[in-house]
Amino acid sequence: MTLKLITLALAALLAVPALGQAAPEDAAHRALDYLASLQQPDGRIGATSDAAWSAIAFARAGRPPSELRHGGASLCDAVLADTLPDMTETSLARQMLAVSACGLDVRTALPFDPLAELRSRSDGTQVGNPCLLNDDVFALQALAAAGVPNDDALVAQERAVVLANQQPGGGWSFATLDPIACPDSTAFGLVFTDVDTTSAGLVALLHTGSSGTDPAILRGIAYIKLGQGVDGGCSGGLLNQAVGLAFDASALDLEQAQRDLGSNADSTSWGVMGLHAAGQDPAGPLWTLPADHNLVNYLLTLQAQDGRFAWEPGNPGFSPLSTTAWAATALLGHDFVA
Numbered sequence: 001m002t003l004k005l006i007t008l009a010l011a012a013l014l015a016v017p018a019l020g021q022a023a024p025e026d027a028a029h030r031a032l033d034y035l036a037s038l039q040q041p042d043g044r045i046g047a048t049s050d051a052a053w054s055a056i057a058f059a060r061a062g063r064p065p066s067e068l069r070h071g072g073a074s075l076c077d078a079v080l081a082d083t084l085p086d087m088t089e090t091s092l093a094r095q096m097l098a099v100s101a102c103g104l105d106v107r108t109a110l111p112f113d114p115l116a117e118l119r120s121r122s123d124g125t126q127v128g129n130p131c132l133l134n135d136d137v138f139a140l141q142a143l144a145a146a147g148v149p150n151d152d153a154l155v156a157q158e159r160a161v162v163l164a165n166q167q168p169g170g171g172w173s174f175a176t177l178d179p180i181a182c183p184d185s186t187a188f189g190l191v192f193t194d195v196d197t198t199s200a201g202l203v204a205l206l207h208t209g210s211s212g213t214d215p216a217i218l219r220g221i222a223y224i225k226l227g228q229g230v231d232g233g234c235s236g237g238l239l240n241q242a243v244g245l246a247f248d249a250s251a252l253d254l255e256q257a258q259r260d261l262g263s264n265a266d267s268t269s270w271g272v273m274g275l276h277a278a279g280q281d282p283a284g285p286l287w288t289l290p291a292d293h294n295l296v297n298y299l300l301t302l303q304a305q306d307g308r309f310a311w312e313p314g315n316p317g318f319s320p321l322s323t324t325a326w327a328a329t330a331l332l333g334h335d336f337v338a
Helices: 003-012 022-037 048-060 075-081 089-101 114-120 134-145 153-164 183-191 195-206 215-226 241-246 254-261 265-277 295-301 320-331
Strands: 192-194 237-239
Touching (some): 022 295, 022 320, 048 089, 048 320, 075 089, 089 114, 089 134, 114 134, 134 153, 134 195, 153 195, 192 195, 195 215, 215 265, 295 320
Antiparallel strands (some): 192 237
């Protein structure tokens, strides 16, 4: 299926209803119950990143993380304690998303102003490492969650960076495309894009002024469709279609390369979030393959009896608590911003 055909199909099927199934929401709450069972007296659930993603997931479920505690500090107390001015841009943005999910103003909730700190990391053209795009993507999400208006100069700057780095195949890589300043990351970005960054980019753009029918958004959705496996889920990466131009078409089977990478919970959860933000139903006809395989049903197959989610069948993955929090957020029909 070509990118053009998928894009045309998306344009005709955009206004679809949101998920109405009970099973995904029930699964999300089981996941949250599992995470809550792991909370420590200091309020933390796992590592700093796990706690932040968990706070967002609880907030999206209508279960205030400020009220979640296990005989001591709340989850929001832990998020605030772990938000520090010397964090990397991506980590700072993640913490800002969690602070916002706690219902707090990032400008006043901490001894320092994370928003001002994030602004100080801009060189006037982008935030953080010029060879990375994910710091700009998450900075844009954090700005949206903090209520920074779309006409703010930093929002406009970060939107421009994200849009300028969209690949011809519709996806985004965590690396920027700057062959002079960043030849190594550019080479990587030209070869591999990923569903995770693409979905995060869609969420960032759609919460800062883009609509589900904008060309860049349609191309991003079409890229996720290309990244969907026969099991209904999504894998992390996809060989950039543009690379195919340098090879004999018969020697490069992009769809087979995608299948070989295999689906996983994290990429599928992030894909679901991006699709929801764009007004898509990830369990709808466009995303459902034979045997009722779609992104939502794939995620549900990865949940254990105790509520946790595996990264892939039989493999807990690199960060099982974050994997579980991301799956819960996605199954609830939300994302990291709202």
